Structure formats: C-alpha cells, structure tokens
Amino acid sequence: xxxxxxxxxxxxxxxxxxxxxxxxxxxNEPPRWLLPTARFxxxxxxxxxxxxxxxSDKRLLALRVVALLxxxxxxxxxxxxxxRAVRAQLIVADLSxxxxxxxxxAAAVRAAWRTGDAIVLLDRxxxxxTLAQLDSAVxxxxxxxxxxxxxxxxVAREAARRLARDADTVALVLVSPLTSDxxxxxxxxxxxxxxxxxxxxxxxxxxGAVLDADTTRVTLRAExxxxxxxSLALDGRLGGRSDGGxxxxxxxxxxxxxxxxxGDSAVARAGGTVVHWPEQLAARDTVGAVxxxxxxxxxxxxxxxxxxxxxxxxxxxxxxxxxxxxxxxxGCVRRVALSLAPAGDAALRASFRAIVRDLLAPCGxxxxxxxxxxxxxxxxxxxxxxxxxxxxxxxxxxxxxVRWLLALAAIALAVEWWLxxxxxxx
Amino acid sequence: xxxxxxxxxxxxxxxxxxxxRRASRGATSGTHASRLxxxxxxxxEYRAYRQGDDPRRLDWKLLARTDKAFLRITNERxxxxxxxxxxxxxxxxxxxxxxxxxxxxxxxxxxxxAVAHGAADPVGIIVPGPVRRALPLRxxxxxxxxxxxxxxxxxxxxxxxxxxxxxxxxxxxxxxxVTDLLGDAPGLLRAVREQVTRGVDxxxxxxxxxxxxxxxxxxxxxxxxxxxxxxxxxxxxxRDGYRAAFDAWRGEQARDWRRSGARYVxxxxxxxxxxxxxxxxGNARDEEDT
Numbered sequence: 001x002x003x004x005x006x007x008x009x010x011x012x013x014x015x016x017x018x019x020x021x022x023x024x025x026x027x028n029e030p031p032r033w034l035l036p037t038a039r040f041x042x043x044x045x046x047x048x049x050x051x052x053x054x055x056s057d058k059r060l061l062a063l064r065v066v067a068l069l070x071x072x073x074x075x076x077x078x079x080x081x082x083x084r085a086v087r088a089q090l091i092v093a094d095l096s097x098x099x100x101x102x103x104x105x106a107a108a109v110r111a112a113w114r115t116g117d118a119i120v121l122l123d124r125x126x127x128x129x130t131l132a133q134l135d136s137a138v139x140x141x142x143x144x145x146x147x148x149x150x151x152x153x154x155v156a157r158e159a160a161r162r163l164a165r166d167a168d169t170v171a172l173v174l175v176s177p178l179t180s181d182x183x184x185x186x187x188x189x190x191x192x193x194x195x196x197x198x199x200x201x202x203x204x205x206x207x208g209a210v211l212d213a214d215t216t217r218v219t220l221r222a223e224x225x226x227x228x229x230x231s232l233a234l235d236g237r238l239g240g241r242s243d244g245g246x247x248x249x250x251x252x253x254x255x256x257x258x259x260x261x262x263g264d265s266a267v268a269r270a271g272g273t274v275v276h277w278p279e280q281l282a283a284r285d286t287v288g289a290v291x292x293x294x295x296x297x298x299x300x301x302x303x304x305x306x307x308x309x310x311x312x313x314x315x316x317x318x319x320x321x322x323x324x325x326x327x328x329x330x331g332c333v334r335r336v337a338l339s340l341a342p343a344g345d346a347a348l349r350a351s352f353r354a355i356v357r358d359l360l361a362p363c364g365x366x367x368x369x370x371x372x373x374x375x376x377x378x379x380x381x382x383x384x385x386x387x388x389x390x391x392x393x394x395x396x397x398x399x400x401x402v403r404w405l406l407a408l409a410a411i412a413l414a415v416e417w418w419l420x421x422x423x424x425x426x
Numbered sequence: 427x428x429x430x431x432x433x434x435x436x437x438x439x440x441x442x443x444x445x446x447r448r449a450s451r452g453a454t455s456g457t458h459a460s461r462l463x464x465x466x467x468x469x470x471e472y473r474a475y476r477q478g479d480d481p482r483r484l485d486w487k488l489l490a491r492t493d494k495a496f497l498r499i500t501n502e503r504x505x506x507x508x509x510x511x512x513x514x515x516x517x518x519x520x521x522x523x524x525x526x527x528x529x530x531x532x533x534x535x536x537x538x539x540a541v542a543h544g545a546a547d548p549v550g551i552i553v554p555g556p557v558r559r560a561l562p563l564r565x566x567x568x569x570x571x572x573x574x575x576x577x578x579x580x581x582x583x584x585x586x587x588x589x590x591x592x593x594x595x596x597x598x599x600x601x602x603x604v605t606d607l608l609g610d611a612p613g614l615l616r617a618v619r620e621q622v623t624r625g626v627d628x629x630x631x632x633x634x635x636x637x638x639x640x641x642x643x644x645x646x647x648x649x650x651x652x653x654x655x656x657x658x659x660x661x662x663x664x665r666d667g668y669r670a671a672f673d674a675w676r677g678e679q680a681r682d683w684r685r686s687g688a689r690y691v692x693x694x695x696x697x698x699x700x701x702x703x704x705x706x707x708g709n710a711r712d713e714e715d716t
C-alpha cells in the first residue's frame with residue numbers, strides 16, 4: 001500500500017502527536033469549590049487548563065487520533081498495490097515512415113518485453129497494442145503520413161496509470177530512430193511530464209537522400225515555357241527520368257497537363273508522388289497569399305476552384321484549400337489549384353520556390369529525416385530512476401480506500417461527540 | 427462554639443447600650459423612649475385638656491392655681507423586644523471547613539442579644555431551616571446563653587425562606603436579620619419593608635466571607651451549594667468579572683435596603699465581632715455605618 005502524497009500522511013501523524021501532547025496539557029476540570037456566590041462568576045467554558053503528567057481522556061484521544069489519521073490518510077491518497085511485479089515497462093515502438101528496418105524495431109521490442117509490460121505503437125497514429133499486433137504492424141507497408149511522438153507519449157501516460165496499479169515503478173523505453181519527423185513543438189514538453197527517465201534504443205532510419213524533398217529530382221511533364229520549369233531549374237531538381245522512374249517509390253512527377261495519364265497513375269500506384277498541377281485553370285477570384293507547410297507566398301494570385309481532399313497540403317490565406325493529397329496505391333496524387341499570372345517573375349522568387357518544394361514533397365508531406373540533436377536526445381532520455389508508480393497515479397484517480405477512511409473518520413468523530421457530550425452531562 | 431466560647435466577646439461588649447432608633451411601641455417599662463405618653467415622673471410638657479381626655483391626668487394643682495385645665499404630659503420608657511432571625515441556609519456554611527461566615531453570624535447574634543438583654547430588652551431568635559429552631563422573646567436571665575446554645579446546635583443547610591419568618595414576627599419592636607442575602611433577597615426585602623411600615627426597627631446584618639470577596643487565585647470550579655445548576659469555572663479570565671459583579675450586587679443590595687427604612691450593615695467574617703457589634707449599635711466612635 002502506498003500514498004500519493006506522503007507528506008500529507010506525515011502531517012497527519014504529526015497532528016496526532018500534537019494532539020497527544022495537548023492531552024498531556026489537558027484542559028482538565030479544576031477542583032470543585034463550594035462558593036455561595038458562584039452565581040456572580042461570568043459564564044464561560046466549564047473547563048480550565050491544568051497540567052497533567054498523564055494522558056487525559058484516553059478514549060477521546062484515541063477517537064480523535066483515529067479521525068485525524070483517517071482524514072490525513074484519505075487526503076494523502078492511499079492505494080493498494082496487490083501482488084505485483086516490481087518493475088513494469090512501457091515500450092514505445094516507432095514504426096513510422098522514417099524507420100529503415102521495421103523488423104529491427106519489432107526485434108528490439110520483443111527483446112525488451114516481459115509479461116505485464118505494455119507496448120505503444122507509433123506509425124501514423126499512436127495506440128496501445130499487444131505483441132502480436134505489433135508483429136502484424138511490422139509487415140504492413142509504412143504509413144505515408146508522419147507519426148508524432150507526442151501522441152505516443154500521451155498514450156503511454158494513460159497506459160502507465162494502469163501499469164502503476166501493479167508495479168512499483170514503470171520504465172519508459174523508446175524504440176525509435178528518433179528523427180525530427182516524429183517530433184513537434186509539444187514533444188519535449190509532454191516528455192517532461194513523464195516522472196522519470198526513459199531508456200532510448202535507437203534503430204536505423206531511412207536514408208535521407210531518398211526522402212529529402214528538397215533535393216529529389218522531379219520528373220516534369222510540362223510545356224517548355226512553363227514557369228515552374230524555371231523554378232525547378234533554379235533549385236537544381238529538374239531532370240528526373242520521365243520513363244524510368246515509374247517504379248521507384250521515391251519518384252516525384254509533376255504534371256502540368258490538364259489530365260493525368262495512365263502512366264502517371266502507374267507511378268502513383270508504385271509508390272511515387274504524382275503532383276497534378278494544371279497550368280491552365282479558370283480563375284474564380286483572386287487571393288493575396290498561399291501557405292504551405294514551410295512557406296508563405298504573398299502575391300495577388302488568381303484562384304481557381306479549390307480541390308477537395310482529406311489531406312490539405314497548402315491553403316489560401318483565407319483557409320480554403322489550394323492543394324490536397326489523396327492516396328493512390330502505395331503512392332499518392334496531389335492536386336494543386338494554384339495559378340500564376342502569365343507575366344512576371346513570381347515563379348522565380350524564393351518564397352514561391354519554397355512553396356513549390358513543399359508541393360513537390362513526397363507523399364505524406366515534407367519528411368525531415370534528420371536525427372534529433374544531442375540536446376533533444378538527452379531531454380527525451382531524461383535523468384534519474386524510472387517513474388515511481390505513485391507519481392503516475394493522479395490524485396483524481398479512483399481510490400476506493402478514501403471513502404472508507406472518510407467514513408471511519410466520520411464515525412470516530414460522531415462517537416467522540418457522543419462521548420464528550422455524555423461526559424459533560426455527567 | 428460552646429456558649430462559653432462567647433465569653434471574650436461578651437466581656438468586650440459589657441456595658442454597651444443599644445438605643446432604639448425610634449420610640450418603642452412597647453408598654454412594658456424599660457430603657458427606651460416609648461411612643462406612649464403616660465404617668466411616669468419624667469415630665470415633658472402641658473397640654474390643654476380636650477374633651478375625651480382622661481380626667482385623672484389633669485394637673486389638679488395647676489387647675490387650682492390658674493383655673494385652667496391642663497394635662498401633665500410625661501415620657502414613658504419602654505423595652506425593645508428584639509427578635510433575631512438568623513439565616514442558616516447552606517450558603518452560610520462557608521468557607522469549608524471552618525464555616526467562618528456562619529461563626530461570624532453566630533457571634534454577631536449572640537453579641538447583639540447580649541447588648542439588648544443588657545438593657546433589659548426581651549430577646550428571642552428564630553433559625554429557619556429544615557428543622558426550625560426558635561427561642562421566644564424573653565427577658566429573663568440566662569436567655570443569652572440559651573441563644574448561644576441554640577445557634578451552636580445548628581448546622582447550616584437547605585435554603586429556607588427568611589421572608590416568611592420575618593412576616594410572622596409580630597411582637598418584636600426590633601428585628602435583626604443576620605444573613606448573606608444569597609437566598610430570596612427580594613422577598614426578604616419586601617417582608618422587612620412591611621415590618622418597617624408597622625414601626626418595627628429593622629436591622630439587616632449582611633455577612634460576607636472574605637473568601638467570597640477575594641477568591642483564591644488557583645483555578646477552581648465554583649459550585650453554588652444552594653443551586654446545583656450553577657457551576658462555573660473561576661479562573662484568571664473570570665475572576666475580575668466575578669469580583670466586579672459581586673461588588674455591584676453588594677452595592678445594589680445596600681442601596682435597596684437603606685431605601686427600605688431598615689438599617690443595613692455589612693460585616694465580613696474576618697472582622698472582630700465586638701467591633702462589628704459596636705458598629706451595629708452605633709457606639710463605636712471610630713466606625714461608621716456602611
């Protein structure tokens with residue numbers, strides 16, 4: 001049995017000792033004295049302090065101590081461990097898209113796993129799974145979209161509360177390549193709320209050259225005077241093979257024609273990224289800016305009809321979608337409804353080229369496959385021992401002992417009141 | 427205290443007189459001025475004869491010399507039958523175990539009875555209580571000793587009413603009530619007023635124990651011997667309040683009793699009894715009535 005707030009229990013013990021000390025300095029009834037003029041004594045409490053070398057009112061003292069300790073213990077949050085393992089593990093298995101060898105992740109998890117441990121799987125989402133479910137996830141193709149370690153840590157925290165009921169400590173194990181792709185702004189803050197250190201087992205990550213959106217060459221099917229061609233040329237990405245890259249999962253094809261061809265679809269189904277960005281689109285109105293994941297391009301732009309899709313890659317300044325992505329086979333087709341003015345050098349501006357880089361990112365968006373730096377790694381690992389179970393259970397958790405302790409305190413106080421009243425009457 | 431224990435007190439009081447504050451109603455010849463005008467040799471004045479006067483009181487010699495009818499008016503001297511009402515309620519048994527308040531009340535009673543009896547006044551006593559004890563008005567020798575033995579045989583207890591006894595005191599010309607006024611003081615005051623209205627010379631001796639005026643500093647649970655429901659802690663925080671309330675009550679009693687026409691004298695239990703008696707009878711030169 002443990003308590004969530006040991007200092008409150010200690011305060012209760014100190015209070016009980018203080019109460020016993022007060023009973024040593026008991027306010028005993030002073031000696032009787034027959035005084036005919038007693039009626040002139042002002043009304044006051046019919047007790048007066050007098051020292052005693054022995055505990056007075058032992059029954060009252062016992063009841064008061066019981067009530068005080070029960071209330072203090074209830075406030076401290078007691079909970080029963082039961083027969084349990086000394087240490088449980090919470091293993092976060094990263095199977096997101098930046099993992100190079102998914103089987104290696106499964107092997108690492110299996111090596112660390114013991115009965116009673118919990119596994120949180122991180123691919124495009126985070127969820128608690130069994131070991132068998134993890135094995136099934138390993139053989140599935142990697143998710144197109146990035147997963148977030150923040151979500152995995154939140155799920156891990158919930159699972160830890162369950163583990164804490166049967167364990168003294170809960171150790172956090174991160175099996176992941178720990179790339180920037182799974183990190184977000186909240187990751188370190190959420191990690192800091194885990195009350196203990198984490199063991200990090202890093203696995204290999206995919207090659208940065210394959211997934212680097214900013215350097216992958218793009219196969220362009222467009223007119224020779226297309227301004228996007230100039231933009232890609234400035235970035236040095238123009239020149240992908242239009243015929244031989246159909247089977248490459250990393251291939252990126254930009255189609256400026258009005259419609260896609262079967263070859264384009266084949267590229268997408270094979271795992272490539274097909275960006276359908278028609279050059280000629282009828283404008284409905286104009287808009288002042290467009291924004292992608294990493295860039296903002298400010299200009300008066302004619303706006304065609306917004307494409308429809310679940311995953312928005314870029315959007316106008318008023319929130320409407322400018323580019324959406326839809327999965328197709330193992331790849332995806334990205335539809336871009338962004339027109340450039342026929343004249344001008346907008347396509348050559350750095351901000352627009354940044355927009356183009358995001359739009360030509362592989363399926364799932366920009367992939368940042370850089371390994372986290374050492375400071376981030378240290379923050380993720382943390383310091384000190386594994387998390388204590390008491391620290392993982394919040395005071396608002398269901399604590400069945402509390403109501404019984406409070407009931408005990410109420411009964412003790414009621415009996416104390418009855419006893420005291422009876423003594424005063426006699 | 428045996429009757430012989432009052433010897434020193436009686437010796438100290440020998441020769442004192444207790445003059446009446448007003449003319450006595452008594453007809454028996456005594457030492458006090460009487461309301462009656464009679465036939466004694468103590469000439470006072472002449473008064474013209476009026477129809478209905480007793481012709482035997484005419485001054486015949488004057489009538490013979492002047493041919494005018496005058497009555498010879500003389501002062502009568504009468505006794506003052508003095509009745510003592512001694513409060514023997516439980517509140518008088520204080521402080522335990524010396525009962526000094528009760529002892530002082532007994533000494534005052536015996537001393538005053540001796541002084542009154544010294545002037546040939548009949549004296550008597552009534553001690554109300556669970557067992558009422560009384561000695562009727564008597565002027566014979568030895569009555570003071572009887573009173574002493576009577577009071578010595580009384581143990582203060584109960585809370586008998588003094589007012590009832592006072593109302594029944596019909597023959598007394600002087601009524602002395604010795605009490606601590608902790609019983610039915612308002613009722614007693616009304617009864618005494620009735621006696622004062624009838625012309626009785628009433629004296630109230632308010633006996634107060636020193637321990638009541640200055641209770642001990644140690645914390646005690648004060649209990650009223652006559653009222654079980656009065657049970658209060660007398661500690662440092664309440665002592666000043668107690669003394670203030672008690673003093674205020676005593677002042678209020680003194681004022682009320684003096685307004686009633688009775689003579690009010692308060693006596694503490696540590697005051698020498700002979701000195702207190704002198705204050706009561708008004709013979710002490712260095713004392714003043716309170």
